[in-house]
Amino acid sequence: MEKKDSPDILDSLEGLQKASPGPFFYTRVQARLQKEESGIWSTLVAYITRPSVALATLGLIFLLNAAAFFYERQASSLAADPNEQTVNEDYNTTLAANSYYDENNDAR
Amino acid sequence: MDERTLVEQLKRGDESAFKMIVTTWQDMVYNTAMGILQSAEDAEDVAQEVFVQVYESIHTFKGESKLSTWLYRITTSKALDHIRRKKRKKRFAFVQHLFGENNEVIVQPPDFHHPGVVLDNKEKAAALFKAIEKLPDNQKIAFVLNKVEGLNYQEISEVMKTTVSSVESLLHRAKNNLRKWLQELYRSHHE
Numbered sequence: 001m002e003k004k005d006s007p008d009i010l011d012s013l014e015g016l017q018k019a020s021p022g023p024f025f026y027t028r029v030q031a032r033l034q035k036e037e038s039g040i041w042s043t044l045v046a047y048i049t050r051p052s053v054a055l056a057t058l059g060l061i062f063l064l065n066a067a068a069f070f071y072e073r074q075a076s077s078l079a080a081d082p083n084e085q086t087v088n089e090d091y092n093t094t095l096a097a098n099s100y101y102d103e104n105n106d107a108r
Numbered sequence: 109m110d111e112r113t114l115v116e117q118l119k120r121g122d123e124s125a126f127k128m129i130v131t132t133w134q135d136m137v138y139n140t141a142m143g144i145l146q147s148a149e150d151a152e153d154v155a156q157e158v159f160v161q162v163y164e165s166i167h168t169f170k171g172e173s174k175l176s177t178w179l180y181r182i183t184t185s186k187a188l189d190h191i192r193r194k195k196r197k198k199r200f201a202f203v204q205h206l207f208g209e210n211n212e213v214i215v216q217p218p219d220f221h222h223p224g225v226v227l228d229n230k231e232k233a234a235a236l237f238k239a240i241e242k243l244p245d246n247q248k249i250a251f252v253l254n255k256v257e258g259l260n261y262q263e264i265s266e267v268m269k270t271t272v273s274s275v276e277s278l279l280h281r282a283k284n285n286l287r288k289w290l291q292e293l294y295r296s297h298h299e
Contacts, residue, residue: 009290010283012232013255017224018139021152025138026130028152029159036160 111175118166130159133176136257137183139224143256144187144248146220146237154190158182173266180257180267184249222256239289247282250275 047053109128117125137158142151161182169178225233240248246268253259253267264275 009232009236010286012229012236013222013225014229015226016222016233016256016258018135018257019142019148019151019223020135021138021155025134025155026127029130029156032156033160033163 112171115166115169115171115175118163126159126163129162129175133179134159136176137179140180140183140252140257141187142222143240143252144184145190146222146241148223150190150194154183154186157186161186177263177266180253180259181269184253184267188245188249235290235293236286239286239293242289243282243285247278247285250278251282251286254279 114125114128118129134155138151138155141154141158142148145151145154158179162179169175219234220237221230221234222237240251243251249268250264253264254261259267261272261275261279265272268275
């Protein structure tokens with residue numbers, strides 16, 4: 001290879017004949033199409049049943065359950081909060097409700 | 109049968125229209141893939157992928173460009189994806205090799221010889237293909253479409269969705285890069 005060959009090399013594809021795939025190319029394309037169509041479900045099943053995916057899903061379910069459990073527990077402890085009773089007493093809401101019935105009773 | 113009728117028939121699920129499309133354009137798709145990938149096996153794989161994609165997404169073809177232009181676009185993008193996938197695999201194999209998990213010897217592929225090259229130009233063409241491999245994606249596509257597929261600047265600009273002047277500039281830069289690398293290759297051969 002000589003230095004002056006460089007532009008010559010760039011023209012070395014002149015007169016290039018087009019390459020063709022081997023015979024029965026269409027049959028191979030059809031086979032590929034069928035494989036791809038049947039492959040969608042098997043790929044999905046294979047993906048879901050992969051240990052990493054299965055374990056990650058189980059972990060997520062566990063975390064959601066734990067979060068729901070703690071949220072419920074927190075909510076129930078808030079409901080039983082003694083401060084709430086003090087607030088009720090301070091504003092006399094229970095008394096007001098009772099006095100409504102009392103007033104009715106008095107009216108009778 | 110004209111292109112529009114073929115496309116309409118394929119949209120209705122006509123198998124014979126699909127067969128006609130494959131047989132009419134298989135050489136064009138395969139040859140383009142071969143120019144970019146420089147491997148008969150990979151070109152076959154990508155050419156099959158292209159026609160599977162055509163079958164599955166023909167409804168997205170609006171007929172604004174020629175069917176061959178659309179096929180060139182699918183082929184070039186699939187071929188570039190294939191190269192990226194291969195590079196990722198190669199890097200992964202190299203890392204595995206470093207950590208001793210993969211004892212397979214990493215071998216460099218032999219020089220690529222396009223089957224359509226004139227016999228006298230065989231060696232020069234092999235050196236040129238080696239240099240083409242190093243070109244940036246856009247320059248590589250423009251050069252292959254021009255030199256391997258024989259498309260003119262206007263046709264390349266339609267495939268690449270760009271202007272004719274951009275194609276001229278891409279080809280100019282591609283040729284400059286190739287000249288530079290080929291001269292370096294010449295020097296390394298003679299040192």
